[in-house]
Each structure stands twice: as structure tokens, then as C-alpha cells.
Amino acid sequence: MKPRLVVIGNGMAPGRALETLFETAPDAYEVIIFNAEPRVNYNRIMLSPVLSGESTFDDIIIHGDDWYEQNNITLHRGARVTKIDREARTVTSAAGITEAYDKLIIATGSNPFIIPCPGHKLEGVLAYRDLDDVDKMIEFSNKENSSAVVIGGGLLGLEAAAGLKMQGMDVTVLHLMPTLMERQLDPSAGYLLEKELSSRGINIITKANTKEIVGEDRVEGVLLDDGTLLKADMVVMAVGIRPSIELAKDAGLDVGRGILVSSTMQTSDPDIYSVGECVEFEGNVYGLVAPLYEQARILGLELAGETGNSFAHSETSTKLKVTGVDLFSAGDFAEGENREEIVFRDASRGIYKRLVLEEDRLIGAVLYGETADGAWFFQKIKEGEVVSPKERENLIFGQNFAGAEPLDPTAAVAALPDDAEICGCNGVSKGKIVSAIEKEGLKDLAGVRSCTKASASCGTCTGLVESLLACTLGDEFGGTKETVCGCTDLGPGDVRRLIVAKELKSIPAVMQELGWKTSNGCAKCRPALNYYLVATWPGEYVDDQQSRFINERVHANIQKDGTYSVVPRAWGGLTNSKELRAIADVVDKFEIPTVKYTGGQRIDLLGVKKDDLPAVWKDLNDAGMVSGHAYAKGLRTVKTCVGTDWCRFGTQDSTGLGVKLERMMWGSWSPAKVKLAVSGCPRNCAESTCKDIGVICVDSGYELHFGGAAGMHIQGTQVLCKVETEEEALEYCGALLQAYREQGWYLERIYKWADRVGYDTVRAMIVDDAEGRKAFYERFLYSQKFAQDDPWEERASKGVDAHEFSPLTLEPAE
Amino acid sequence: MTIDTAVLDWRDLCAIDDIPVQGSRRAIINGREIGIFRTSSSEIYAIDNACPHKQGPLTEGIVHDCSVTCPLHNWVFDLKTGVAQGQDEGSVTTHPIQIRDDRVYIQLKG
Ligand code: SRM
Ligand SMILES: Cc1cc2nc3c(=O)[nH]c(=O)nc-3n(C[C@H](O)[C@H](O)[C@H](O)COP(=O)(O)OP(=O)(O)OC[C@H]3O[C@@H](n4cnc5c(N)ncnc54)[C@H](O)[C@@H]3O)c2cc1C
Ligand code: SF4
Ligand code: FES
Numbered sequence: 046m047k048p049r050l051v052v053i054g055n056g057m058a059p060g061r062a063l064e065t066l067f068e069t070a071p072d073a074y075e076v077i078i079f080n081a082e083p084r085v086n087y088n089r090i091m092l093s094p095v096l097s098g099e100s101t102f103d104d105i106i107i108h109g110d111d112w113y114e115q116n117n118i119t120l121h122r123g124a125r126v127t128k129i130d131r132e133a134r135t136v137t138s139a140a141g142i143t144e145a146y147d148k149l150i151i152a153t154g155s156n157p158f159i160i161p162c163p164g165h166k167l168e169g170v171l172a173y174r175d176l177d178d179v180d181k182m183i184e185f186s187n188k189e190n191s192s193a194v195v196i197g198g199g200l201l202g203l204e205a206a207a208g209l210k211m212q213g214m215d216v217t218v219l220h221l222m223p224t225l226m227e228r229q230l231d232p233s234a235g236y237l238l239e240k241e242l243s244s245r246g247i248n249i250i251t252k253a254n255t256k257e258i259v260g261e262d263r264v265e266g267v268l269l270d271d272g273t274l275l276k277a278d279m280v281v282m283a284v285g286i287r288p289s290i291e292l293a294k295d296a297g298l299d300v301g302r303g304i305l306v307s308s309t310m311q312t313s314d315p316d317i318y319s320v321g322e323c324v325e326f327e328g329n330v331y332g333l334v335a336p337l338y339e340q341a342r343i344l345g346l347e348l349a350g351e352t353g354n355s356f357a358h359s360e361t362s363t364k365l366k367v368t369g370v371d372l373f374s375a376g377d378f379a380e381g382e383n384r385e386e387i388v389f390r391d392a393s394r395g396i397y398k399r400l401v402l403e404e405d406r407l408i409g410a411v412l413y414g415e416t417a418d419g420a421w422f423f424q425k426i427k428e429g430e431v432v433s434p435k436e437r438e439n440l441i442f443g444q445n446f447a448g449a450e451p452l453d454p455t456a457a458v459a460a461l462p463d464d465a466e467i468c469g470c471n472g473v474s475k476g477k478i479v480s481a482i483e484k485e486g487l488k489d490l491a492g493v494r495s496c497t498k499a500s501a502s503c504g505t506c507t508g509l510v511e512s513l514l515a516c517t518l519g520d521e522f523g524g525t526k527e528t529v530c531g532c533t534d535l536g537p538g539d540v541r542r543l544i545v546a547k548e549l550k551s552i553p554a555v556m557q558e559l560g561w562k563t564s565n566g567c568a569k570c571r572p573a574l575n576y577y578l579v580a581t582w583p584g585e586y587v588d589d590q591q592s593r594f595i596n597e598r599v600h601a602n603i604q605k606d607g608t609y610s611v612v613p614r615a616w617g618g619l620t621n622s623k624e625l626r627a628i629a630d631v632v633d634k635f636e637i638p639t640v641k642y643t644g645g646q647r648i649d650l651l652g653v654k655k656d657d658l659p660a661v662w663k664d665l666n667d668a669g670m671v672s673g674h675a676y677a678k679g680l681r682t683v684k685t686c687v688g689t690d691w692c693r694f695g696t697q698d699s700t701g702l703g704v705k706l707e708r709m710m711w712g713s714w715s716p717a718k719v720k721l722a723v724s725g726c727p728r729n730c731a732e733s734t735c736k737d738i739g740v741i742c743v744d745s746g747y748e749l750h751f752g753g754a755a756g757m758h759i760q761g762t763q764v765l766c767k768v769e770t771e772e773e774a775l776e777y778c779g780a781l782l783q784a785y786r787e788q789g790w791y792l793e794r795i796y797k798w799a800d801r802v803g804y805d806t807v808r809a810m811i812v813d814d815a816e817g818r819k820a821f822y823e824r825f826l827y828s829q830k831f832a833q834d835d836p837w838e839e840r841a842s843k844g845v846d847a848h849e850f851s852p853l854t855l856e857p858a859e
Numbered sequence: 860m861t862i863d864t865a866v867l868d869w870r871d872l873c874a875i876d877d878i879p880v881q882g883s884r885r886a887i888i889n890g891r892e893i894g895i896f897r898t899s900s901s902e903i904y905a906i907d908n909a910c911p912h913k914q915g916p917l918t919e920g921i922v923h924d925c926s927v928t929c930p931l932h933n934w935v936f937d938l939k940t941g942v943a944q945g946q947d948e949g950s951v952t953t954h955p956i957q958i959r960d961d962r963v964y965i966q967l968k969g
Binding site for chain 2 (some may be wrong): 222227381384567572592595598854
């Protein structure tokens with residue numbers, strides 16, 4: 046009698062193990078398989094093409110009926126094993142089939158994880174794991190106008206979404222994280238993927254928290270935390286898998302996250318083996334077939350009696366199987382010390398590639414849009430050989446360029462033929478640019494842009510144009526201009542222009558479309574980009590808190606000892622007894638060590654503990670006070686003098702105008718801080734002539750000033766113009782601030798912006814061009830609709846960013 | 860279920876999603892202030908939350924790549940090694956972190 050080999054589970058891993066076994070020792074065992082699914086072994090990986098209709102089930106069968114017959118295998122279909130009796134050495138199925146074993150393989154795979162939110166048991170909530178799930182999905186998609194919500198924007202969820210879309214459903218993907226497939230992709234590749242899927246009509250919502258699946262008996266919709274309600278006839282949960290270990294655990298085998306095995310796939314019982322997704326080896330569990338097939342090979346050899354082989358952990362690579370989307374990732378692509386990255390972006394073709402090297406070895410790769418070299422990079426990652434400096438120059442271009450001579454960019458451009466296209470957007474050839482440089486005597490990028498339009502649109506050929514300037518002019522070429530930071534060759538002006546021209550609405554979008562050289566930017570460019578996006582897309586762009594300096598993130602100024610200062614707004618420098626009393630109470634209640642009048646006519650509470658901030662704000666809010674934005678690249682103070690209310694020289698209500706200006710402008714973000722002052726007469730007690738914007742009241746109206754500085758640099762203001770009414774003063778000042786918000790470079794104060802663009806240009810925009818002024822003013826008022834929520838109140842009463850103010854705590858263990 | 864003995868020294872701190880991406884959380888563990896950081900690729904690191912320069916709270920800094928920039932005077936620290944980058948010299952203690960089932964476990968170093 047042959048020994049009996051019983052297999053629990055008929056998936057991809059044991060299927061491969063049996064193939065190895067039969068090749069090596071054909072008649073060694075009598076094989077009996079239990080399969081909970083009522084069918085033969087099929088290629089689970091290819092379920093998505095079946096869902097989309099591109100394949101049929103028959104196309105994806107691995108082992109047909111004849112294979113089981115030829116190998117004398119007994120296959121119990123639709124038979125779920127519910128008990129392993131290690132004493133008696135038998136297994137028993139739910140329906141009562143019992144088989145005795147000499148050797149047993151547990152290959153139960155994994156179970157999809159279902160989020161236990163309210164409604165998760167309604168009819169129409171599905172997982173995505175086997176053919177039955179696919180059949181149900183197709184059934185739903187056959188109904189007219191049906192819609193689906195897929196929870197989970199990982200590999201499986203996106204494949205399901207693309208398949209359902211191809212079946213004609215309305216599909217929404219909900220993803221908890223800010224970018225798709227964050228485990229396999231960095232944010233740039235995630236952005237490209239999101240863009241591609243959205244363009245196919247799949248609705249993608251990131252940072253989405255599912256609150257509840259709604260419906261009577263069956264799914265009718267999905268409710269999100271933020272109150273959004275999405276209609277749905279079906280919900281597919283694709284949020285992760287858990288190794289299926291219950292059976293092994295009940296049988297008393299050692300388990301962790303998975304069934305613990307040795308390097309020969311043996312469990313803690315020497316006659317029981319385990320293979321596939323249910324296994325845990327040296328702390329790793331696997332969810333992709335490559336390592337499982339390796340486990341299967343080792344197991345097959347082991348059962349065939351060929352000892353001496355052992356399984357070892359190795360890297361895995363991923364490809365998303367959505368027709369028309371090329372995406373590949375492998376290895377480890379986290380940032381780290383000693384790690385360097387090579388990034389290649391081609392915005393016009395939608396290509397993004399990133400390689401990560403550690404100590405001169407390739408350790409990770411992400412490819413989007415062009416993945417032909419994926420296998421080659423993956424091989425390099427697994428081999429772990431040192432990449433020579435020469436090889437490295439062309440590494441990102443893949444196998445075909447490996448070993449080629451690196452070209453210096455100027456030499457490469459010089460070698461191009463005259464009809465080579467340099468600027469794709471405007472169809473400008475090399476010959477045209479060179480002749481323009483020579484004939485028109487152009488000396489710089491700006492000249493080439495205005496003369497030929499080359500690099501004036503998307504800007505990604507800027508580097509090529511500069512190389513052309515360099516090789517045409519030689520030493521005469523003054524070189525490149527100031528860039529935002531080392532992550533890009535573009536200057537702030539170009540970046541601002543391109544954000545508008547190309548309608549870029551997120552930081553990853555800017556980085557991808559404008560060819561950022563790093564994957565995530567740095568502490569210098571991220572705050573700048575965040576500001577540009579806030580200012581350009583009011584109401585649309587969602588502020589990226591992590592790209593803000595701490596003061597703007599927690600709405601208070603950090604102090605040398607890690608405490609914070611709190612400065613409530615004092616409109617136009619005014620206060621009253623109620624506010625003062627509330628401030629006094631807050632100081633006592635929270636034992637605030639220092640109270641000081643600032644140089645900006647208001648009160649500063651210094652030394653507040655971070656955890657107390659929300660409570661301090663609550664008390665100040667209750668007395669009617671809001672944030673003074675003493676921390677912001679935005680409106681700070683509007684200083685005033687007492688004006689006609691009290692002063693014997695006052696010509697206008699300077700205090701009142703100051704309050705109106707501050708009410709209009711508070712909450713606005715700007716490239717750098719903005720300070721105003723309104724003085725009631727030319728004696729100028731509010732020091733209007735050293736402010737970003739200053740007003741001096743005179744008998745006949747208001748003299749408007751701008752461009753003063755009194756910090757590290759001192760300079761008096763220049764006159765903008767004179768206006769007659771308060772309304773005009775407000776309109777001109779609002780328009781001026783908006784022009785600066787739209788044109789200023791990050792950290793550039795109004796005087797530096799005016800120095801750069803010219804004081805006369807500013808006057809022409811704001812004073813001479815009445816229509817332009819009104820348009821600036823209207824855009825300012827519009828953007829203020831989204832800016833004037835008191836950030837303190839949002840945090841004190843509405844729970845925004847609660848994690849900032851409450852540390853995690855662990856008490857000492859016993 | 861058998862438990863890996865090594866697991867016993869690890870303390871369950873929080874869920875991964877309690878820490879904002881490209882952000883941080885302060886943690887008080889046995890009375891000691893530790894900064895827990897999460898990079899854009901969701902790697903988690905733990906370091907003592909005091910800058911060796913002038914005790915700046917590093918959790919309040921901007922997280923970029925695998926580093927954090929101190930909010931007080933802009934020293935930059937590698938989160939993995941705790942070593943100051945560039946011209947500046949100094950380092951902070953790092954603490955081992957393990958992720959299991961989307962939870963963050965920490966082992967406190969002396
Ligand atoms: C509190 C205050 C000093 C005081 O005790 O009076 C102050 C405190 C700080 N100032 Fe100031 N400045 C204060 C009025 C001024 C003034 C006077 C004024 O506004 O009338 C100036 C000169 C006018 C000007 O801005 O041009 C001033 C010019 C600066 C500068 C130099 C700016 C420049 O462009 O040259 C900085 C540095 C910077 O912003 O980069 C600065 C930066 C700072 C910072 C934010 C330093 C920092 O990064 O921590 C200080 C924050 C302390 C805190 O936590 O509150 N502070 N600072 C004043 C707050 C006014 C308010 O009510 O908001
Ligand atoms: C839609 C989809 C797409 C995928 N795409 C990819 C991809 O592109 N690349 C990649 O590498 N991987 C992919 N995978 C993952 C891959 O399919 C799995 O890693 C692989 O199938 C695991 O093999 P396994 O044998 O361990 O488990 P499975 O193939 O899951 O087989 C387990 C079998 O055991 C049965 N079973 C469970 N418990 C019992 C019991 N008690 N009694 C009897 N039978 C039982 C189950 O019914 C199931 O048939 C994908 C998976 C899915 C669902
Ligand atoms: S002048 Fe301003 S920045 Fe300098 S110490 Fe005083 S408050 Fe701080
Ligand atoms: S305290 Fe951190 S840089 Fe000074």
C-alpha cells in the first residue's frame with residue numbers, strides 16, 4: 046500500500062507542490078484533496094480578466110479533470126475540512142467525509158478581511174477571492190444602471206473596480222490613505238494611477254473613512270465619516286487578507302500570524318506540512334504567488350524524498366493587471382539614510398520611474414507607464430550586485446542602455462540633428478532655437494521663450510533649451526536661474542505659472558507634471574508648493590498639513606522650550622474689559638507664565654503647554670476672541686492710531702478703517718507675512734510707512750502706501766495712489782494683496798515682490814487698470830470665503846487634528 | 860496560540876493609522892517622551908523627542924524622506940539612525956519598532 050497524502054485546499058500553492066512531486070517521484074503517494082470550492086485548481090490571479098469579460102473560467106483552469114484522473118487523485122469538491130484529528134491521523138469534512146493520512150498538507154490560503162462596520166452583513170456585500178465572488182459581481186453588473194462601491198484602493202480593489210467598470214457599472218473606489226496602492230507605490234506613481242483610473246470614469250475618493258453600509262436587507266449605499274452618501278447596489282471589500290489558520294490552530298499546531306513552518310515547510314507536527322498564503326516563515330507571510338511557488342517546489346521535493354533543499358525569504362514584485370495600465374514595483378523603496386534615488390519623469394508620455402539604491406546596490410524599483418525593464422530591475426535587486434558608477438548613469442533607462450557611454454547633457458544636445466524636436470508642446474525644433482539664439486542675440490531662457498515659445502508651455506524641456514543655450518553661446522551663457530530648491534530645475538515663477546496653466550491641483554501632481562527630481566520633495570519646496578496650491582485653487586485644494594511648518598500646523602508659535610505662545614486677534618489694536626477679563630482668567634487657569642504686549646498692538650500669552658492649547662483657545666473663543674495668526678504666512682496685524690474718535694489732529698476714522706481692513710483680510714494665506722497700519726494723519730503714529738501696506742489719512746481721503754520693511758531690512762513705503770472713500774481704500778488694498786498672493790514667491794514679502802516686478806508695474810495693475818483691479822478684488826473676496834474659519838475653534842470645539850494635542854501614553858509595565 | 864517569546868518585550872503602542880502620513884505623534888512611555896514618525900511610504904520610526912542642539916521637540920518638525928527637520932533651528936535628523944545630517948553634529952537615541960497586523964509595537968532602549 047502506498048502512503049496516503051491528504052491535501053486540505055486545492056489552490057495554486059499545493060497544485061504546484063503536487064506537480065513537483067509527480068515529476069520527481071511519480072507514484073510515491075496516493076493523493077486525496079479536499080477543496081471547499083466546488084471545482085478544480087485554477088489561476089486565481091487571472092480572476093480579474095474573467096470579471097472584466099476579457100477571459101472565461103475555462104481559460105484560467107490550471108489542472109483540468111483529466112489531470113486529477115491521470116494522477117489517480119481523489120478530489121472532494123465543495124468539501125470544507127472542519128477537523129484534523131492528529132491522534133487518529135484523520136481529517137473530516139463538514140459533510141462528514143473522513144480520510145486517513147500518513148502525510149498531510151494544509152494549504153487553506155487566506156480569508157478576506159471584512160471591516161465590521163454597521164451593515165457589513167447586508168446582502169450585496171462581497172469579498173474578492175474566488176470564482177463565486179466573481180460570478181456574483183457579474184450578476185450585479187448585469188442589472189441596468191447598477192453602481193458599485195469598492196472599499197480598498199490596493200491591488201485587488203483596483204482590479205475589481207476596473208473589471209466592474211468594464212462591465213458597465215458606475216464604480217467608486219474608497220481608499221483610506223491619501224494615495225492608491227501605498228504599499229507598492231510611492232505617492233507620485235499613486236497619483237498617475239489615480240489620474241489614469243479617473244480618466245476611465247472610475248470615481249476615486251482617497252482619505253475616505255467608511256462609517257456605515259446602509260440598506261434595509263440589501264445594500265443601498267455607503268455612508269462616509271464626512272457625511273457623504275454614495276449610492277450602491279453592491280459593495281466589494283478588498284481591504285486585506287488574513288492567513289486562514291483556524292483549522293491548524295484547533296489541531297494544536299504552532300501558529301503566529303500564519304501556520305509556523307520550518308524551511309522545509311514542516312509544521313510543529315513532523316507529518317503535517319503547510320504551504321501557501323496560510324504559512325508564516327521567519328516572521329513573513331506572503332500574498333503573491335512567486336514565493337508560494339518556491340515554497341511549493343521545496344515541499345514537492347521534500348515529499349519526494351529529495352532532502353537538502355530549503356526555503357528562503359526573498360523580495361517580491363508586483364504588477365497591477367488592469368488592461369492598459371503599466372505598473373510595476375519591487376523591493377524596498379522607502380527613503381533612508383545611505384539610500385539614494387534616481388528618478389525619471391516624462392510628463393508628456395505619463396512615465397515615471399524611480400530606482401532606490403543603498404550602498405551602490407539596487408534595492409527597489411517603481412515603474413509606471415513603461416514597465417518593460419521591470420524584470421531586469423527585479424533581477425538586479427535579487428542579485429544585489431554593486432552597480433558601478435558608469436552603469437549607474439544609464440541605469441534608469443534600462444537594459445538596452447546598460448553599459449552604454451554616459452552622455453553629458455550638453456554633448457548629447459549638440460549631437461542632435463537640426464530637425465530634432467525640442468519643445469513638444471509648441472513644435473519647436475533644435476534648428477529653430479539655435480538660429481533664434483544666433484540671429485536675435487538671445488542670452489537667456491526668457492529670451493528663447495518669448496522669441497520661439499520653446500519651453501514656454503509645460504516647461505519640461507527647460508533643461509534641453511538651457512543645454513542648447515550653453516552649447517550655442519559657450520561661456521557667454523550666464524547659466525541657470527534660481528530654482529525653488531534642489532528638487533527641481535524650475536524657478537518659483539515657472540512653478541506658479543505652470544500650476545495655473547496645467548491646472549495642477551495637488552503636490553504629487555506638481556511633482557510629476559513638472560519633473561521633480563526627488564520623489565517627495567523636501568522641507569523647502571513642500572511648504573512653497575502647498576502655499577501656491579492654496580492660493581491658486583481656493584475651495585478646491587485641500588491643505589497638506591504635513592507640508593506646513595509647526596506654527597501653521599498647530600496655530601501657535603513654538604518657543605525655545607517647546608511650549609507655545611498664543612496671540613488672540615485684537616481688531617485694529619482694540620480690546621475691552623470682557624476680553625481682558627477672559628485673558629486674565631485663562632492666564633490663571635492654565636498657569637501661563639508670561640503675558641506681554643507685542644510690538645503689534647496686542648497681547649501675547651507665552652509658555653502655554655501644547656496639550657493645553659485647545660482648552661486655552663476654547664476659553665478665548667467663548668469670550669469672542671479668535672486666532673491672531675501671529676504664526677502665519679498670512680495677515681498678521683493691522684496697527685491703528687486713535688484717529689478722529691479721540692485725537693485732536695485726526696482727519697479720518699483710522700481705527701475704524703483698520704478694523705475693516707483686518708476683518709476683510711484675516712485668515713488669508715500669503716507668500717510671507719503681511720502687516721498693515723492705518724494712521725489718522727501724516728504724523729503717522731501707527732508707523733504706516735514701514736508696513737507691507739500702509740494707509741495715511743488726510744483731509745481729502747486716504748493715501749495708500751506699499752512695500753515698506755522694518756525688520757532685517759529697513760525701507761520706507763512708496764505711494765500707491767490716493768483715494769477718496771473707505772470703500773475704495775478697501776478695494777485697492779484687497780486687490781493689491783491678491784496680486785501679491787498670486788504673483789509672489791514663497792517667503793518673498795511685498796517689498797521684495799514689488800522690487801522684483803517693479804513698483805510701476807504694481808501701480809499699473811492696481812491703479813490704472815480699473816477692471817483688472819476689480820477682478821483681483823473679487824478673486825480675493827472669493828478665496829476669503831474658504832479662509833475665514835477660525836482655526837482655533839476648529840481645534841477647540843470641532844476636534845480637528847486632535848492627534849496633535851494628545852500624546853500616546855504607555856504606563857510602565859508590571 | 861503560542862506566542863513568540865520575543866513578542867513579550869514589545870509593547871503595543873497604537874494603530875499605524877493613529878500616526879499621520881508624513882507626520883508624527885508624541886508618545887509618553889514610562890514617563891519618557893518619544894517621537895513616533897511615519898514617512899510617506901509608511902515606515903514607522905521612534906526616536907527620543909529632544910533635539911541635541913537645544914532640546915527642540917522633533918515631533919513638531921517637518922518630515923521629509925526619512926528625516927525630520929527640527930522646528931527650532933532646522934537641524935535635520937535621519938529617523939533610522941538618529942544622526943544629525945550635514946554640518947551639524949549630534950544624534951538622538953532610536954528605539955526599535957515592529958509592525959504586526961497594522962499595529963505599532965515599540966521596544967524601549969535604555
Ligand atoms: C511677539 C513679537 C515681539 C514682541 O514681543 O513684541 C514678535 C515675535 C516674533 N517675531 Fe517679530 N515679533 C513682533 C513684531 C515684529 C515687528 C514689529 C511690528 O510688527 O510692528 C517686526 C518688524 C516689522 C516687519 O515685520 O517688517 C518684526 C520683525 C520680525 C522678523 C523680520 C521680518 C523681515 O522680513 O525682515 C522676523 C523673522 C521672520 O519673519 O522671518 C520675526 C519673527 C518673529 C518670531 C515669529 C520669531 C520666531 O520665528 O519664533 C517671534 C515669535 C514670538 C512668538 O512666539 O510670539 N519678526 N516682528 C511681535 C509680535 C507682533 C504681533 O502682535 O503679532
Ligand atoms: C483577484 C486576485 C488577483 C490576484 N492577483 C495576483 C497577482 O497578480 N500576482 C500574484 O502573485 N498573486 C495574485 N493574487 C494572489 C494569489 O492568487 C494567491 O497568493 C494564491 O492564489 C495563494 O495560493 P494558495 O494556494 O495559498 O491559496 P488559494 O489559491 O487561496 O487556495 C486556497 C484554497 O483552499 C480552499 N480551502 C480553504 N480552507 C479550506 C478547508 N478548510 N477545507 C478545504 N478547502 C479549503 C479554498 O477554498 C481555496 O480554494 C491574486 C489573488 C486574487 C484573489
Ligand atoms: S527680535 Fe523678534 S525674533 Fe528676535 S528675539 Fe525678539 S521676538 Fe524673537
Ligand atoms: S533645538 Fe533642534 S536645531 Fe536647535
